[in-house]
Amino acid sequence: MAAIALGQMRRRPAAFIGLAVALFLAVATMTLFGSLFATDVMASAATPGATAGPGLVVIAGVFGEIAVLVAFFVVVNALGFAVRQQHRELALLRTIAATPRQTRRLVRGQVIATTLLVTAPGWGAGAAAARRLLTELQRRGMAAPGVRVPGTPVPMLVALAAALAVGLAASAVAARRITAIAPAAALTASSAEQGRTGEPRLLAGIGALVGGVLLLRLAATRPPEQSDKAGQAALLGALVLLIAVALAGPLAARVLAAALGAPVRPLAPGAGWLADANLRGYARRLSSAVVPVALLVGLSGTMVIMTRTAEHSASGTATSVASATDVWLRQAELALLACFAAVSTVNTLVAVTADRRREFALLRLVGATRSQLLRMLTTEAVLTAAVGVLLGTAVAGAASAAFSTAVTGSVVPSVPMAACGWIAAGAAALTVPCILATGLAAIHGPAAELVRGGRG
Template sequence: MVPIALGQMRRRPAAFVGLAVALFLAMATVTMFGSLFAADLAAPAAVRKGADGPGLKVIAGAFGEIAVLVAFFVVVNALGFALRQQHRELALLRTVAATPRQARRLVRGQVVATTLLTAVPGWVAGAVAARRFLAELQHRGMAAPGVRIPGTPVPMLVASAAALAVGLTASALAARRISRIAPAAALTASATEQGRTGAARLVAGAGALVGGGLLLRLAATRPAQELDKAGQAALLGSLVLLVAVALAGPLAARVLAAVLGVPVRVLTPGAGWLADANLRGYARRLSSAVVPVALLVGLSGTMTIMTATAGHRPSGATATGVTSATDVWLRQAELALLICFAAVSTLNTLVAVTAERRREFALLRLVGATRAQLVRMLSVEAVLTAVVGVLLGAAVAGAASAAFSRAATGSAVPTVPVAACGWIVVGAAVLTVPGILATGLRAVRGPAAELVSGGGE
C-alpha cells in the first residue's frame, strides 16, 4: 500500500496541497504556543515577576486555545477533500480485491507522509513566530524582559504527535464509508451524492448545537469582573456552533439554497435556474463550500463585535483586561491568526470543490452549453455560496456576541462596528467568488470528450 499511496500523492499533488498547508499551520501554531508555555516554565520565579498582567503561561493558554482548535478543524476539513478527490481511485481498488483494511492503510500512509513533509517547516515557522510574539509581549510589558524561548524540542514533538493523531483520526473517519460498503457500490457512490444526511451526523450536529448553546449561556451569565472568561466562553461557543453547522450543513444549505434560489431564478432565468438546481441537488457539495466561509465570518465577526462591545461598556464599569489596550492588541493578533486559518480553509475547499467538477462541466459542454454559459452559471453559484456562508456565519457571530454583550453590558444587543463587519463580508466575497471562477475557468478548458472519458485528469 505504501507505493500506491505515494503514487497517488505524486499523481494528484493538488489534492494534498491544502492538507499540507493546513498541517503546516497546525504544526506551527502548536509549536509556537508550546514554546511560549515552555518559556514560562523555564524562567525563574524572580524573572517572571518582572511583568504586568496574568503571565506568559496564561496568555499562551488563552490565546492558543481557540487558535489550536481552529487549526485542527482546518486540518480535518482539508483531509476530507484530499480523500474525496481520490474517491474514484479508492473505489477502483476495492473492485480489484483491495480489502477495507488495505484502503484504510493507504489513507493512513498518505497522512503520515504529508505530516512528515510539513514537520520541519512547521517547527521552524512556529519557533520563529514564538520568538517574535514573545518580543512583542515584552515590548508591551506583558512578559518579563529576561524570559527566553528554551531550546527544548518538546513543543515540536508535541506538535507533531498532535497533528499526526488528528490526521489519523480524521482519516479513519473519512475512509470509513468507502472501506465498509461493497466494492461495486463504492464505485457507484464515487460518481453520485447521497440525498440525505445520515442520522448519526444529524444527532452529532444536534449535540454540538446544544453544547454551543450551553457555552453561550455560560458566557452570558459571567459577572462583569470575569469578562475575560465570558469572552473565551463566547468564542469557544461560536466554534462549537460552527462545528454544528458543519455537521448539519447539507440540510441547512439545502434550505437556504431553496429560499435564495427563488429570486435568483427570476433575475437570471437561464444560468440562475441551472445554478439553483446544482446547489440544491448537491447539498453536500454546497455545504462543503459554505462551511469555511461561515467559519471565516463567524469567528472574525464574533471577535470584532466582542471587542467593540467591550470598548463601549458603561463608564462606571470596572476595567478589565478585555478593555485594556494590550488585550485589544492580543485580540487583534488572535483575529489575524484565525483569519489566516479560515482563509486557507476557504480557498482550499472552494478550489477542490470546483476542480472536481471537470467531468460535469464537460458533459454540459457536450450537450450544447458554451463556456460563456458555464461561466455565468458559476458566477451565480459563487454569489449564492458566498451569501449562504455569510448568513450562517453571521447567525453564529450574532448569537455569540449577544451572549458576551449580556455579560458585559447587561443587554443582549451588542455594539456592532458596521464598517469592520462590512469588510469581513467583503473579504469573504473576495475569497469566494474569484476563487470559484478562477478554478472554474481552468476546469472548463480542454476537449470535453477527453475530460468525460477521464483522460484530462
C-alpha cells in the first residue's frame, strides 16, 4: 500500500502539491502562535508575576484561533479534493479485492507522507514569522521589549501533532464515499458525478448554517464596550457560514450557476451554452472551484468592512477597535487570511481544470476547436468567479451586519466600496487567469491519446 500511495502522489502532483501547501500553512501558523504562547510562558517562568506583554497572549489566542481554523479549513478542502481526484483508481483497487481498511490506510499514508514532507519548512517559516511578529508587537508597545521567542521545540511538536490529527480525521471522512459502498458501485460512481448532495453532508451543512447564525447573533448582542469580542464572534461566524457553504456547496453552486448562466446562453449561443451546461451538470466540480473564492471574498470582506465600521463608529467605546495598533493587527490578520484563501483558490482551480484533460480531448474529437474551448473556459471562469464572489459577499454582509449592530446599533455597516471592489477584482484576477492558463496546458497534445489515457 505504501508503494501505491506514493505512486498516486507522483501521478497526480497537482492535487498533492495543493495539499502540501495547505499543510505547510497549517504547520507554520500553529508554530507561529504556539511560539507566542511559549514566549509568554517562558517570560512568566523566568520572572514570576511578569508577562511578555499586555496583549501577547490575547493576540496569540484570538488572532491565532481564526487563523488556525482557516488553515485547517483549507487542509480539509484540499484533502477532500485530492481524494476525489483518485476516486477512479481507488475504486479499481476495490474491484481487485482491496478492502475498505486497506483503502483507508492508503489515504492515511498519503496524508502522513505529505505532512512529514512539509513539516521542517513549516517549522522554519512559523518560527521566523513568530520572531518577526514579536518584533513588530514590541515596536507598538504590545510586548515587553526584553523578551525573545524561546528555542523550545514544544510548539513545533504540537503543530505537527495537530496537523496529523486533522489530516487523518479528514482522510477518514474523505475516503468514506469510496469505502462505504460496494466496489462495483464505487467504480460506477467514479465515472459520473452524483446528482445530488448526500443527506449526511446536507445535514452537516444545515448544522453549520445554524451554528454560524447563532455566532452572528452572539456578535450582534454584545454590548458596545465589548466590540472586540463582537468582532471575533462575527469573524468566527463568517468562517462557520463558509463551512456551511462548502458542505452544501453543490446545491448552492448549481442554483447560482443556473441563475447566472441563463442570460449567458443567448449572449454566447455556442460557448455560453456549453459553459452553462458544464457548470450545472458538474456541481461538485463547480463547488470545489467556488468555495476557495468564497473563502477569499467572505473573510477579506468581513475584515475590511468591520474595520471601517469601527473607525466610523460614533461610540467612544469602540476606540480600542479603531486604534492604530488594532487596525494594524487587523490588517496583518487580513493579510494572513487572504494568503490562505488565495493559496487555496489557486491550488484548487489549477487542479480542477487540469483534471479535465480527457474531457477537453473528447470535445476536440467531436469537432471543437482550441479557440472554441478557450471561449468556453473563459465563460466558465467568469461565471465561477461570479458565483464565488456572490457567496462570499453574502457571508461578509451577514457577518458585518452583526458586528455593526453591536458597535453602532445599526444593522447597516460602513462599507468601503473601493476596498470591497478591489477584493472582488482580486478574486476574479486569481480565478480567470488560473483557469485559462491551466486550460491552455490541458488542451495541448494529441486528443486521441489523451482520451485513451484516461483522466489526469
